[in-house]
Amino acid sequence: MSENNNNAQVLTEEMDFERPDHAWQTIRRLWRSTGDQHKRLAVVLVSVILYTFLSIIAPLYSAYIVDLLWNNIKETITNGSTFQVTWAAGGRDIVFLLLLYLATALFYTLQSFLMASFAENLSLRLRTEISEKLNRLPLAFFDRTKTGAILSRTVNDLDKTAEALQTGMLKLFTAVGMVIGSLVMMFRFSILLTLVFLAFTGIALAATNFVSAKTLQSAMKRQQCVSNVTARVEEAYSGRVIIKAFNQEEISSENMHKATEELAEATKKADFMINAINPAIRMINRFGQVLIAVLAGKMLLEGRLTVGVFQAFFQYVNQASEPLTEAAYMVNSMQSALASLERIYKLLDEEELSSEPAFPSVVEQAKGTVEFRDVRFGYTPDNILMHNINFSVKPGQKVAIVGSTGAGKTTLINLLMRFYELNGGKIILDGIDIRDMTRSNLRSNFGMVLQDTWLFGGTIAENIAYSKPGAAREEIIAAAKAARVDFFVRTMPHGYDTVLSNDAENISIGQRQLLTIARVFLCNPAVIILDEATSSVDTRTEIEIGKAMKELMKNRTSFVIAHRLSTIIDADLILFMQNGNIIEQGTHEDLLKAKGAYADLYYSQFA
């Protein structure tokens, strides 16, 4: 499956409707990891309690004021006097009620602000932890993990967690208090009206439950369609050249058309569920409210209810019904956020690279002696690829690694750079086991030029200086000259300050490779690893690259992954690999004399 499809699949797998596997464990860990923010959370809790308390008190107080004013009005009608609101008779209470509302709003703002900064602090910390963790993870982790999944951890999951903490948790806290408080008040006012309210809310909740499976299904279908369209767009973009080359534009746009039509259909259904069915369910609540209004009106006329209580009761109905109707959504989004957090923690718990030696041996500038002694290795312990690799190289020698595809050439280099750990034996640089050095010290003695060049969005000078941050302009130019790329750079619109696009698509593959050679010249390593250019560059550029590489190899130990036998005849050591192992080694003459696999291959190409 392509990487694009993988990414789309990752998104589909991590949609909004999942459940955490170990919710309590995750919550406990979150609690422990935010120890420094507990005071802030305590303030939030106090604020939530006060906010809920005031929200419950306010309608009660408003009932008192309305009744007071209503009685005053009735009195003035009977007395024939004019109605007045004095400070003592209502005015003071109105101001007090306004202050109450103001305090409620202030507490709401305070808790929202504190929760937002809590969530942002946490998300910043997790983001830092993730990016530091990614640097400590072995390459084997990246081999088995989809890029989309890692991106999803650092973007979607973090956002979801932050959002849930910021708004979801607050809503959940206040909802509980609000529903309980409002119901208590409602029961105090009228048991009958409250029972009517509960009956209708119960029916609405049951209906929501009934259709939620269907809503969920159509939302999932839509999400799948979105992923599908994304994958198609990515595919069409990244494969645009091949699509044109094979005249597949029509089929490609047909596929796209089909995917977008499916998306439109799924969106229509999902929108119908959300926009038509949900309001219909809300209607049930509204019917309940109408019935309450009729009953309450009757009670009012019979004098069993005051006007103040009548209006206060409706305030409580509103306060209780909103959290109740939103409860399912809130619980859902909290669960989905917990699942996200769980995935983040899982990434943070991944096994890291083995630790560096406590007292590492330091090799400042290696001479370049390299030895593989009884090396045993497999990408997974149960599938050993290399059984017993032995060879040694003297400073300045050129080693050519030859073998058909999948023979293990890249793997050998991966081990030399300690990108993977050995299952047995040792690799020795200048007499020191590379495990006794720090990885960064080891790698500082190596320079690599791979076919798969990596240049980043930045100037040419910055790209060359990647191997030696802070290098002077003269050094950069000298390196470019040595790599035979200086002339080309000068033809660029802004010379060394020309900005390369993100994938360096504005320059050719050969030029990219020459720039990476310049990069290695600049850091001047003792040992170099070269992946010979294959047919992806034209003959002239290939000759230029060949010359630059030859220059780079001078006075350095070099490992060359050779694709053409003609270029390795002068190698001091040829390693002929097959199925992960070295089956023959020696100079070109030695191997021809041995009349083995290498000789067969050589004569089959040059006979």
Ligand SMILES: Nc1ncnc2c1ncn2[C@@H]1O[C@H](COP(=O)(O)OP(=O)(O)OP(=O)(O)O)[C@@H](O)[C@H]1O
């Ligand atoms: N990261 C990895 N995880 C698991 N297996 C791998 C990994 N990289 C390579 N392999 C396997 O190890 C074997 C050797 O692969 P390697 O890339 O070293 O071969 P190669 O000689 O460099 O091939 P090529 O010339 O095609 O690049 C192959 O069977 C390959 O499938």
